[in-house]
Amino acid sequence: MRIIVLGSAAGGGFPQWNCGCEACALFWQGDPRVRARTQSSVAVSASGEKWLLLNCSPDVRLQILQTRALHPQGTKRGSPIEGVFLTNGDIDHVAGLLSLRESQPFVIFGTTAVLAEIGRNQIFAAVDESIVPRKRVELDRPVVMADGLTIEPFTVAGKVPLYRESDAPETKGEWQSTIGLKISKGETQFYYIPGCADIDPALRARLKNAPLVLFDGTLWQDDEMIRQGIGSKTGRRMGHVSMSGPEGSIAGLGDLGIQRKVFIHINNSNPVLIDGTPERRQAEAAGWEIAYDGMEIEL
Numbered sequence: 001m002r003i004i005v006l007g008s009a010a011g012g013g014f015p016q017w018n019c020g021c022e023a024c025a026l027f028w029q030g031d032p033r034v035r036a037r038t039q040s041s042v043a044v045s046a047s048g049e050k051w052l053l054l055n056c057s058p059d060v061r062l063q064i065l066q067t068r069a070l071h072p073q074g075t076k077r078g079s080p081i082e083g084v085f086l087t088n089g090d091i092d093h094v095a096g097l098l099s100l101r102e103s104q105p106f107v108i109f110g111t112t113a114v115l116a117e118i119g120r121n122q123i124f125a126a127v128d129e130s131i132v133p134r135k136r137v138e139l140d141r142p143v144v145m146a147d148g149l150t151i152e153p154f155t156v157a158g159k160v161p162l163y164r165e166s167d168a169p170e171t172k173g174e175w176q177s178t179i180g181l182k183i184s185k186g187e188t189q190f191y192y193i194p195g196c197a198d199i200d201p202a203l204r205a206r207l208k209n210a211p212l213v214l215f216d217g218t219l220w221q222d223d224e225m226i227r228q229g230i231g232s233k234t235g236r237r238m239g240h241v242s243m244s245g246p247e248g249s250i251a252g253l254g255d256l257g258i259q260r261k262v263f264i265h266i267n268n269s270n271p272v273l274i275d276g277t278p279e280r281r282q283a284e285a286a287g288w289e290i291a292y293d294g295m296e297i298e299l
């Protein structure tokens with residue numbers, strides 16, 4: 001099984017177009033300790049010929065250009081992308097569908113809640129359902145892909161997308177609004193969880209002894225955007241558990257025997273984006289890797 005990280009940043013990418021926070025400022029200054037990252041998405045294949053996208057970033061066209069495996073080959077019109085599996089309805093995970101509207105057949109997979117989000121907005125009618133069908137998936141019920149991958153969606157703590165929020169959205173019980181994915185080929189498997197608001201006992205049990213987990217790395221510290229003066233919300237309020245602290249992902253997933261742990265969906269405010277920071281060294285010392293665009297993993 002081949003895995004390619006197409007985009008490793010959170011919504012807005014890195015650097016964010018209008019941001020002068022510490023990490024973004026270093027990029028604008030040309031500092032080699034930081035590298036640009038597009039918004040989060042992963043491509044996975046069992047055969048190396050047909051590919052499934054896990055979420056569809058607004059940067060998907062650039063990601064395809066930068067990923068030779070996703071280039072059309074030998075036909076006037078065609079693509080090795082056979083489907084897109086959505087883990088939530090966030091803009092950074094669904095907006096790229098509009099860039100794939102060129103009458104190219106593939107399948108959009110999502111829960112009832114997530115497909116309803118794109119169904120409510122008529123702009124997504126440009127992705128013609130007669131050519132690009134939308135397939136509803138059930139939690140904990142595997143979906144078998146044509147090239148031998150099996151995708152099993154499961155619920156994780158999260159919230160509705162920003163554009164659907166109330167003043168105080170629930171971030172632990174929004175059933176189907178945020179899911180994780182178990183991707184398998186035979187006995188080989190990994191987990192993709194780019195958004196998660198809480199590491200509860202059910203998630204810990206599911207991830208125990210996993211060979212590979214790509215996990216929500218949005219923030220280092222819950223209030224870091226407030227501290228840096230670039231936002232007013234905590235990570236919890238945005239539906240993301242932080243890396244650090246006693247309730248963070250480094251502590252919460254640290255004793256589960258996970259063989260390989262990779263942070264993905266990393267916000268521009270997160271100091272782990274800067275090579276050599278104390279936070280980056282702490283994450284790496286705990287066995288975590290920091291995803292980057294173009295990162296490839298074979299299982």
